[in-house]
Amino acid sequence: MTANELPPVEGAPVAPLNIHESAVEGGDHSGEGIWARAWRTLRKNPVAIAGFVIVAVFLVVALLAPLLAPYGAHALPGRGEIRPTLIPGPSAEYPLGLDRYGGDVLSKLIWGARASLLVGVLSTLFGLAGGVALGLLAGWFGGWVDVAAMRLVDLMLSVPSLLLAVSIAAIAGQSPSSVIIAIAVVQVPIFARLLRGSMLAQRGQDYVLAASALGLTRGSVTMSHVLPNSVGPVIVQATLTLATAVIEAAALSFLGLGGGEPSTAEWGRMLTAAQNELAVAPRLAILPGICIAVTALGFTLVGESLREALDPRNRTRR
């Protein structure tokens, strides 16, 4: 054993208490923060890369929909070719065939990506904002505010998520924006509870006591110490929620709560329409279904890898 391989001597500088600057693991990365370390782990993880690629592909398709889609979002170019007993399949002109209404399936899938991702991302952002606000309120003030906020959370979680979403969409009316609101509201209690729990766990940590002992106010301890160290699980949850949100958006529009024409270019809506054509043209159900599943898979893979990368138990093991 050479000198530089010796274990650290007693009395040598110990790792700082703040997780931002902690250097539990040796090597060249001793000064890096938790997020930089997570990023480094993610870049080497094939599962994470697969997830990122899937998400990136769908994002690009959604953003470039006007350029990529052969037909417009509401166009029904093949309307004249539809017969009650015949829905033309793939052809040179319509690579994935037509649907019952005479819409080009490929175009509708591309526009559907835009609709689904928009609903998924916006509802998760709103849900996250609402949940973080509520959780922060509870975690910051504690006492009766905490009790009130958590009872509200319990109340919302006492109704199965889809029913809660349906009830909210019923008030907000049948439109894509009401689907966004409904899914966002359903997520609020989940984020709130998670953030509060994670903040409570941080509150008892030594570095928080040390910061308070140094005379920092409650507000600045919360904002600069407790909150940054509590957001990890919330971010992981948000990534996983993107998957759920895309699926729930499809479910709500499958139930007819998204509004608009039955021929709307939206994955869930396409599945509703395909329901009656299952024996004639199963591809009408299979294609949008695969799109929903693969999008959800992309977000899930990213979220799971992120969870693994941020998990302190995996840090020392390598």
Added chain:
Amino acid sequence: MLRLVVQRLLLLIPLLLGLSVLLFAWVRALPGGPVTSMLGERYTPEAAARIEAEMGLDQPVWVQYGKYLARLIEGDLGTSLRTGRPVLEEFLTRFPATIELTLVALVLAIGIGIPLGYVAARRAGSVVDHASVVVSLIGVTVPVFFLAFILKYLFAVELDWFPSAGRQSVTMVATHPTNFYVLDGLLTAEWDAAWDAMMHLVLPGLALSSIPLAIIARMTRAAVSEVQNADYVRTARAKGIKASRLRSDHIIRNAMLPVLTTIGLQVGLLLSGAVLTETVFAFSGIGGFLAEAVFSADYPVLQGFVLLIAVVYALVNLIVDVSYGLIDPRLRRQQ
């Protein structure tokens, strides 16, 4: 044990009161106001006046809420706009169907998920382990109604192995004393009716089981991998305990506690999933009826069903909590 049950039942009261406040406010927030939403297309000035008097809309809000609460306690959850029958009656006639369906789904999920998760953990890195990851991913990423479509298309439309819709074949003549069709067939010794009802449960049950299956398999895998490396398992092994005893008394029993918690939490997901699965398979349970209520803006049904389902959900979680005590003696001693 009894004290715990009573305690938990008492905790239900504030929850239900809170929920009733929310639902009370919900009806008033519906587009068109409470009278229009409660009457729908059956709107007549007389009916409107009757509803207004019933709900006491000209009186202060707390009086209105009091009336609503009084009617709830009497079991009056309103009348369905579509069928004209009391909401509670609609719920009770359809609930057995949903119980049958969710039980089949839960049995499939537990029966496959726990062994799968167990083997995956015991043989980490094996084929089974990889299979468990794939199953978990499918359950999390494939929408339950799409899976229902695929199963229906493959096994009902193409292969014709199972019926594609309903709870029982139309041609089947059977008596239904309890509305649990499989049980009815067994009770009345109409074996073919019981078998027919079972066959109708397979595909929707399988579709619905995908969500809890994924979570149960994953949870079991995580719990078993943690427990099998625990000090007490190592000690037991060192003492020379028989492998089968180590497995059943030391590993499985300890690993099941977190799994049981997750199973309790699945019931909410199952009820959400039932709405979609029952719609795809035209299975006449509360889920399918609820979806139709959404389509036809049958708000009294929506309002009543949300409350009733929340009660069911809470009761199931109570049962799960109480059963911890039965499994984990440490919790029993604490009380």
